[in-house]
Structure formats: structure tokens, C-alpha cells
Amino acid sequence: MLERRHELVSATPGTRRELLSLHYGTPGTGPKALVQASLHADEVPGLLVAHHLRARLAALESAGRIRGEVVLVPYANPVGLGQWVLASHEGRFDLASGENFNRHYANLTLAAADHLAPLVESGGTVSVPAVREALRAAAAALPAPTELASLRRELLGLAIDADLVLDLHCDNEAVLHLYTATWLWPDVEPLARLTGSRAVLLADESGEEPFDEACSSAWPRLAAELSRRAGRAIELPPACVSVTVELRGERDVEHGLATVDADAIVRYLVARGHVAGDAPVLPDLQCEPTPLAGSIPLVAPHGGVLVHCCRLGSDVRRGDRVAEIVDPSTGVVTALASPVDGVCYARESRRFVPSGTRVAKIAGRERLRSGNLLSD
Ligand SMILES: [Zn+2]
Known part of the structure; x- marks a missing residue:
């Protein structure tokens, strides 16, 4: 195992x-x-899963079972790890800029296309290794005037030439679910089975460039740009399978869960050919994929005490009561009903909320939203 340290600005x-x-x-x-x-x-669940993966990957390496390279970034955000404000941990937004740490990853299309221009102009074949080289060069050349920009550059530089990227997150309170690109579903389906995912949310473009999309979208975007410049069709495979894995809720930090998740990831690495071994037995799917545009947030119309009325991971019907907001000043109780049939896969963890809070999310089948599909 090679340990690399990447100094930030x-x-x-x-x-x-x-x-x-x-x-x-x-x-x-x-x-x-x-x-x-x-x-x-x-x-935090991802930190513990990475801890358990570390031991597994070391053992697999000793057994000579790693094919190629597996990179583990055991904590992807040293800036956010240190953001403690009045004894509360703020790890989602960069305090210096207010930006979400999982947005605004660079679109490398133009820079990578420039890098490949001589090859395209000479009529040569644009191979996967050539594209990876161009993407690496484009990522390495990103300007990094701030600590945050340098963090994003280092993370993208580590991942942009990978065949597989798993970005481990969690929601407030949730069942395990996945986000990935629509075109990657056949590749991601085994991961959904192995992790027992209760929702898989698919989008061609979620908006604001989250990390997983910056990695996977580079390929179709670059194919379109190269084709446009060359005036001929230049096809590239979707060579990066990139997934955001939501490891349940923020309090679901237990060795039992983390070992199950680490084992599922190792089995997926075997299934994808990154680790030598017998193909894993794939459990039944726990859900069908649904469009991210069909994930409907229920929004608190006024502040108050949040009372959840629906078990996480349960199927709900349109009109079912999902939560209530109790206003302690008036005694008014506002029921929030699901506008769609779907799965209640995530919900707010605080129990007193201001107006406008997204208190629960239902994965429905119809594309009812457009524009920026992710929450802030
Ligand atoms: Zn997250």
C-alpha cells in the first residue's frame, strides 16, 4: 500500500x-x-466504512487479489472535519465561502478537448487511455487560489481517471440509497442489490456539478465536444461508473452496519473485476430505480415541532400522512401528505424546524421536477 499526502493551499x-x-x-x-x-x-458513516475497508483492502493486497489499483480516501474533506462552531460540526458547507462541499466540481470538457485536439486533427483514434491522460492533465491544471479549490482539485485529480468511483455520504435519517447517472444503471444494479438499496435515484444531470457527476459525465460531454469540433462522430464509452452511496442516516454509525457495507463494496469490486475472486451471489433488488426528478420533498409550511408519521423505507401512497408540524403558539397541526406513490427514503433529523424545511423525501416514479434537482 502506498500512502500519499496531498497538501492543500x-x-x-x-x-x-x-x-x-x-x-x-x-x-x-x-x-x-x-x-x-x-x-x-x-x-460520519462513510468514515467508519472506510476504516473497515482499509483492513479488507490490505488483506486483499497481501493475497495478491487486487487487479490494477484501488484507492481509498479515508476522509475526503479535512477542511470540513475541522469546522466546529459553538460545539456543532458544520461539514456540509464551507464556512469561508458558504459553498456546498459536494458541488461545483470542474467541468473539464473544454480543457480535455484542447489536450486531445492534435490527436483528433490527425484523424487518430481517441482511446480510453488517451482520454484519461487528457482528463488528468486538465484536472492538474485547475487553478486553486483557495483551500477549498485545492481540495476540489486534489479530489478530482485522484478520481477523474478511475473506472469506478464510490462517493460515500449519508442523509439526515434514511435508508440506504444511491444516486447515479441514468445511463449507468445497468452497471450500478449489482451495487444496489449488494447494498440492499431501498431507492436508486437516476439523473442525466442533477445540477451544480456534484462530485460523482463530474467524474461520470466527463465521458459523454467530451464525446459530444470532440464530435462537434471534428465534424464527425467520435464515440467514447461511459468509462467511469460513478455513484453517490448514501449510507443511511447520520447517526447510523455502528460496526455492524459498517462491516456489512464494507463487505458489500468489496463484493461489488469483485463483481466489477477490480478484485480477483468468485463472482458474488447477487441478492434480490429491494427497489426499482426511479428518476431523481421524481423524488419529491415535503416542505414545512410553517415552523414548529416535527412529528414523523411514516416509517423510513416504507411504501407510501398518494395522500398518506408522512409528517405533522405542530405550531406551539397556535396549537395548529399541519399534516403533510405525500403527493405521490413512492418510498419514504429520507427525512429530517431535527424535531423542531423552521418554515421551508424539507422534512421528508419520497422517491416517486414520475418526473415532476426540473432544473436543479439536488437539495442545497
Ligand atoms: Zn452528503
Whole structure:
């Protein structure tokens, strides 16, 4: 195992942070997988899953079972890990800029296309290794004037040439669910089975460039740009399977769950050919994939005490009561009903909420939303 430390831009004199990446196997001898934990730094389940993966990957490496390279980033956000304000951990938004740590990853299309221009103009074949080289060069050249920009550059640089990217997150309170690109569903289906996912949310474009999409979308975007420039069809495979894995809720931090999740990830690595071994037995799917545009948030119309009325992971019908908001000043109780049939897969963890809070999310089958599909 090779341990690499990536120094971030120092924000102020006297401070210095670094990212750690652990590299198992031998790069260039097979596929590359990357697993990173807790880009939203206060979403802790991923940190514990990464801890358990570390031991498993070390054992697999000793047994000579790693094909190519598996990279583990055991904490993807040292900036957010250190953001403690009045004894509360703020790991979702960068305090300096207000930006969400899982948004605004660079679109490398134009820079990578420039890098490939001589090859395209000479009529050569645009191969997967050539594209990966171009993407690596484009990521390495990203400007990084701030600590946050340098964190994003380092993370993207580690992942952009991978065949498989698993970005480990969690929701407030939730059952295990996945986000991925629509075109990747056949590749991700075994992961949904192995993890027992209760929802899989698919989108061509979620909006605001989350990390997983920056990695997977690079391929279709680059194919379109190269074709446009060349005036001929240049096809590229969807060579990066990238998934945001939501490891239940923020309090679901237990060795039992983390070992189950780490085992599921290792089995998926075997299924994808990153680790040598017998193909795993795939359990039944626990859900059909649904469009992210069909995931409907229920919004509190006024502030008050939040009372959930629906078990996480349960199927709900349109009109079913999902939650209530109790206004302590008037005694008014507002019932929030599901507008669709679907699965109640995530919900707010606080029990007193201001107006406008998204208190629960229902994965429905119809595309009812458009525009920016992710929450803030
Ligand atoms: Zn997250």
C-alpha cells in the first residue's frame, strides 16, 4: 500500500491541511477504483466504512487479489472535519465561502478537448487511455487560489481517471440509497442489490456539478465536444461508473452496519473485476430505480415541532400522512401528505424546524421536477 499526502493551499499563515489517499495494488496493471468517505464531513458513516475497508483492502493486497489499483480516501474533506462552531460540526458547507462541499466540481470538457485536439486533427483514434491522460492533465491544471479549490482539485485529480468511483455520504435519517447517472444503471444494479438499496435515484444531470457527476459525465460531454469540433462522430464509452452511496442516516454509525457495507463494496469490486475472486451471489433488488426528478420533498409550511408519521423505507401512497408540524403558539397541526406513490427514503433529523424545511423525501416514479434537482 502506498500512502500519499496531498497538501492543500494554506488559507492563512500558520494553518496547513492535507488529504490522505491510500493506494492498493499496482497502477496501470488493471482497472482503477476509488472510494472516498465523507466529502460532507459531518456524514460520519462513510468514515467508519472506510476504516473497515482499509483492513479488507490490505488483506486483499497481501493475497495478491487486487487487479490494477484501488484507492481509498479515508476522509475526503479535512477542511470540513475541522469546522466546529459553538460545539456543532458544520461539514456540509464551507464556512469561508458558504459553498456546498459536494458541488461545483470542474467541468473539464473544454480543457480535455484542447489536450486531445492534435490527436483528433490527425484523424487518430481517441482511446480510453488517451482520454484519461487528457482528463488528468486538465484536472492538474485547475487553478486553486483557495483551500477549498485545492481540495476540489486534489479530489478530482485522484478520481477523474478511475473506472469506478464510490462517493460515500449519508442523509439526515434514511435508508440506504444511491444516486447515479441514468445511463449507468445497468452497471450500478449489482451495487444496489449488494447494498440492499431501498431507492436508486437516476439523473442525466442533477445540477451544480456534484462530485460523482463530474467524474461520470466527463465521458459523454467530451464525446459530444470532440464530435462537434471534428465534424464527425467520435464515440467514447461511459468509462467511469460513478455513484453517490448514501449510507443511511447520520447517526447510523455502528460496526455492524459498517462491516456489512464494507463487505458489500468489496463484493461489488469483485463483481466489477477490480478484485480477483468468485463472482458474488447477487441478492434480490429491494427497489426499482426511479428518476431523481421524481423524488419529491415535503416542505414545512410553517415552523414548529416535527412529528414523523411514516416509517423510513416504507411504501407510501398518494395522500398518506408522512409528517405533522405542530405550531406551539397556535396549537395548529399541519399534516403533510405525500403527493405521490413512492418510498419514504429520507427525512429530517431535527424535531423542531423552521418554515421551508424539507422534512421528508419520497422517491416517486414520475418526473415532476426540473432544473436543479439536488437539495442545497
Ligand atoms: Zn452528503
